[in-house]
Amino acid sequence: MYKIGIDVGGTNTDAIILDEHNHLIHSVKSPTSLDIKTGIEMSLRSLLQGADIDKSQITHAMLGTTQCTNAIVERKKLARVGVIRLGYPATASVLPYTAWPKDMVEQLSGQYALVHGGYEYDGQILSALDGGEIKTLLEEWRDQVESIAIVGVFSSIKNDQELNVREMIKEAYGEEFPISCSSLIGSVGLIERENATILNAALCKVIHTTATGFVQALEVEGIVDAQVYLCQNDGTLMSIDYAKQFPILTIACGPTNSIRGASYLSQIQNTMVLDVGGTTSDIGVLQDGFPRESSIAVEVGGIRTNFRMPDIISVGLGGGSIVRATDGQITVGPDSVGYKISEEALVFGGSTMTTTDIAVRLGLADIGDCHLVAHIDEAFAKAVQEKISLxxxxxxxxxxxxSEDVQLVLVGGGGIIVPESIRGVANIVKSENGGVANAIGASIAQISGQYEQIYIYAKESREASLKDAQEKAVKQAILAGALANTIELVEVEETPLAYHPENATRLKVKVVGKMS
Structure with missing residues (x-):
């Protein structure tokens, strides 16, 4: 039995094969292609040729991809979205798409409607849902939108109205029409939750193309019976069907794959992780083997959201970062030669000085031709390294x-540029296969399910609320592809709402299980 893990980064596409004991059989690193799909196919072909295994024994294939992130940042391949907000007239003062970048609104069509519905903060009805109003709207939108986002006021307390509207849309447009419900995606906060839901709806075409392309790439190589998964941004996996419902959960899955891979390689459950790629360095924190989640609203492509995101800091520093000296000032990045490093870096015969050239000059790495960087002044190279350290x-x-010094696990193909010591770091842990930690993280991950809702403990006991939330999280995990008898509770987060008179609490539950 073998598992394949592929992670697409901005510079390189990494691919690995693990056996049934999660031992690394073979790994490859290929430049990420402009269309991404070609890079995946090249990496997969090279991986299988080098591994020399029986393809029929490959049972699972996992992909971590930047496709959805790129689509939002580049404003490309996005679906035309219709937004139905259940909250008229109470929410008319702040309309959907408020504070969105203009070019993004144009890409998504900007269609929205405020209709009757929604709840008060204590679960009391704000206004009743009007089925006739929804049906009339759907007739107007027919053939004008490719996906619909449903957002109800305080649907995080009660979401039956959102689910009723979803059924109306399926009845009008068919079972396969892409629909996103805010109560299943975002957290408390109407506008941020609405924004996340709109983005999820906009990504339906991108995720379909990505998932289909990956399956086809596997089939071309003769892998036809493997279970296929995509990586989520909490360090776990989800099935293709689940990913098509929640494509936004793939955003930032690359850094979380590296964090999970770092934990596995170092056998450390709680630490800080530095993942150095070709263009950026991502820093995250491991808590009990999983990435720490961000507790604040996160901007994605200039849009403020509040869906689940890892707590990651990205720095424009990588193995391909361009080094310059202008008027006595040294700059490192943020621009990079990226996947062209093997053509443009000095050690490979190119004409651009990169951080990799500096590492080779100082004897920290042995790649390319060291004679091609011998002309770099040693004092200058040390000054660049000090800049990197800072x-x-x-x-x-x-x-x-x-303020205490931390332990740091170093992974990523660009890790050669990191100095042996950094102020504020007690020790740096390196692993032999750290260069492909992202692909390893993708392939050893479990399946997760998460559920979040506001419960009113004065009306329903804490024990009953916890049981209900856990049951719903388990359902999500099973939908994502987990085996029911392997699912276990890993996290419970309770946040009391101070303004609520009846002991209301935001309850978030996470479970994980093994893949089927």
Whole structure:
């Protein structure tokens, strides 16, 4: 039995094969292609040729991809979205798409409607749902939208109205029409939850193309019976069907794959992780083997959201970062030669000085031709390394929760540029296969399910609320592809709402299980 893990980064596409004991059989690193799909196919072909295994024994294939992130940032391949907000007239003062970048609104069509519905903060009805109003709207939108986002006021307390509207849309447009419900995606906060739901709806075409392309790439190589999964941004996996419902959960899955892979390689459950790629360095924190989640609203492509995101800091520093000296000032990045490093870096015969060239000059790495960087002044190279150290030190300080020195696990193909010591870091842990930690993280991950809702303990006991939330989280995990008898509770987070008179609490539950 073998598992394949592929992670698509901005510079390289990494692919690995693990056996049934999660031992690394073979790994490859290929430049990420412009269309991404070609890079995946090349990596997969190279991986299988080098591994020399029986393809029929490959049972699972996992993909971590930047496709959805890129689509939002580049404003490409997005679906035309219709937004139905259940909350008229109470929410008319702040309309959907408020504070959105203009070019993004144009890409998504900007269609929205405020209709009757929604709840008060205590679960009392704000206004009744009007089925006729919804049906009339759907007739108007027919053939004008490719996906619909449903957002109800305080649907995080009660979401039956959102689910009723979803059924109306299926009846009008068919079972396969993409629909996103805010209560299943975002947290408390109407506008941020609405924004996350709109983005999820906009990604339906991108995720379909990505998932289909991955399956086809596997079939071309003769892998036809493997279970296929995509990576989520909490360090776990989800089935293709689940990913098509929640494509937004793939955003930032790359750094979380690296964090999970770092935990596995180092056998450390609680630590800080530095993942250095070709263009950026990502810093995250491991808590009980999983990435720490961000507790604040996160901007995605200039849009403020509140869906689940890892707590990650990215720095424009990588193995391909361009080094310059202008008027006596040294700059490192943020621009990078990226996947063209093997053509443009000095050690490979190119004409651009990169951080990799500096590492080779100082004897920290043995790649390319060291004679091609012998002309770099040693004092200058050390000054560049000090600049790199300072950039990392500042980023690490931002992730600390105390002033004490931290342990740092170093992974990523660009890790050769990191100095042996960094101020504020007690020790740096390196692993032999750290260069492909992201692909390893993708392949060893479990399946997760998460559920979040506001419960009113004065009306329903804490024990009953916890049981209900856990049962719903388990259902999500099973939908995502987990085996029911392997699912276990890993996290419970309770946040009392101070303004509520009846002991209302935001309850978030997470479970994980093994893949089927």
């Amino acid at each position: 950039m990392l030190e500042q980023a690490i300080d931002k992730m600390k929760t105390s």
